[in-house]
Amino acid sequence: MKDTPSKAVIMMATYNGEEFLSEQLDSLITQTYKDWELYVSDDSSTDNTIKILQEYRKKEPRIKKILVNKEKHGAYNNYFNVMHYVKYNVSTDFDFYFYCDQDDVWVKDKMEKEIKVISDQKKPALCYSNLELTDSVGNDLNISMCDLTNINLENKYNLFFSGRYIWGTTMAHNRELWDLMFLDKDLNNRFQIAHDSYVGKYAVAFGKCIYLPDKLVLYRRHDNNVSGIPGKYNPIKRMLTKMPEIINNHASIYWEDLYFIKHSPYRNDFLNRLSKCIEKGSFYSWGFLNKFNISTSDSKLSRASIRVILFFKLYKLSKTFQRKII
Known part of the structure; x- marks a missing residue:
């Protein structure tokens, strides 16, 4: 690992998230790993999401940019909007890359634990963790994502045939992986591609993909979730x-x-x-x-x-x- 201090970037996507956004932002601010910057893309929210973000930015200098996605909407394109901005408009040389939803809570040492796993990797590397499901008010449901799906990539190539493996809010990767990734400079060419699956494919094809069994994210389930969870069915x-x-x-x-x-x-x-x-x-x-x-x-x-x-x-x-x- 290099001698100079390492820096991380967190990329967040928001949309009408006023109810839970503050709790998520607080969980970022109280992370044990402190050297990070936050960039946000909001998908043209109609509630107080932008106002909340602006209020936090006034008191938290690590919140660097609040983008408003006015073109192609949806969770996938919203994430690619902030990824595109970081890729082509931010000059900082980040060492570690994180992706954040608006309505979950990060365990306080999430970033520290994941950075420890990938910091010594010399090739493109990604790690991701388990999740703990909670209800809308944050009560533990005593269910982890591993209880619902085989999240561990026993055969890494399965990722190319299922979207159930890597959950974006849990993943972190190094700069080597970021530098490999293609992000179209023309925003008009973006399509409905899941950012976590897309990033994961780079790690599986050209680098290393590491699973942490620790439940590092409290994954809130409520009526307005953009993403779903796997269910048991006949x-x-x-x-x-x-x-x-x-x-x-x-x-x-x-x-x-x-x-x-x-x-x-x-x-x-x-x-x-x-x-x-x-x-x-x-x-x-x-x-x-x-x-x-x-x-x-x-x-x-x-x-x-x-x-x-x-x-x-x-x-x-x-x-x-x-x-x-x-």
């Missing part, structure tokens, strides 16, 4: 009643994979094979799934659905997959 009933939704979910993931592959700085055997798997389908896709032991669920039916959707390229029927990859 797989047969889901297949029969929600097949269009399942196909759309697959389409979104594969579209993101191809976007990532197109803009990745390097190519390797896995990415070349992944591209062919998605584009060719048929028995090639089955061979790929077997070779890389892809399995995103313990459900046999779930594993079968991946094979069927890829074999017949059903994902290409989705409107999601009709977007041009620029």
Whole structure:
């Protein structure tokens, strides 16, 4: 690790978050790791979110910029808006990068623990942690994200077939990973891509992805959550009643994979094979799934659905997959 002090950046996305925003900001301010700057993109909130952010900025000099996203809206584009600003408009050489939602609470040593994990990594590295679910007023539900989904990347390549692994508010990565990442300079070219999955793909393909079992974020669940959580369901009933939704979910993931592959700085055997798997389908896709032991669920039916959707390229029927990859 370098001798000079290390600095971190936190990128936050907000939208109509007045009810819980202050508690999240307070949890950042009281972090044991102090050397950070906060940049915020607000998705044109109509409540007091901007006012709260401005009030905090007056008393907290580490809050550097409050952007208002007036163009392409939605949680994904809102995150890319602040990432774009940090990438192309901030001259500070940050060592560590964090992503923050508006309605959760960070455990006070979250940043310190994650920085400790990645600070000695010489290649692109990302770490992410478990989450503790709370209700709308912050009461512990005694449920962690690991109770609901296999968050640990036992096979890192599963990330390219499911969006259930890395939760953005828990992740941190080093500058080496940030420098690899493609962010289109033309904001008009942004699409609905999950920032956490996108960043995670870079770590899996070209670096190291480290899981921390510590529950470093109190993940608040309430009626206005932008993101959801995985739920338990009857797989047969889901297949029969929600097949269009399942196909759309697959389409979104594969579209993101191809976007990532197109803009990745390097190519390797896995990415070349992944591209062919998605584009060719048929028995090639089955061979790929077997070779890389892809399995995103313990459900046999779930594993079968991946094979069927890829074999017949059903994902290409989705409107999601009709977007041009620029």
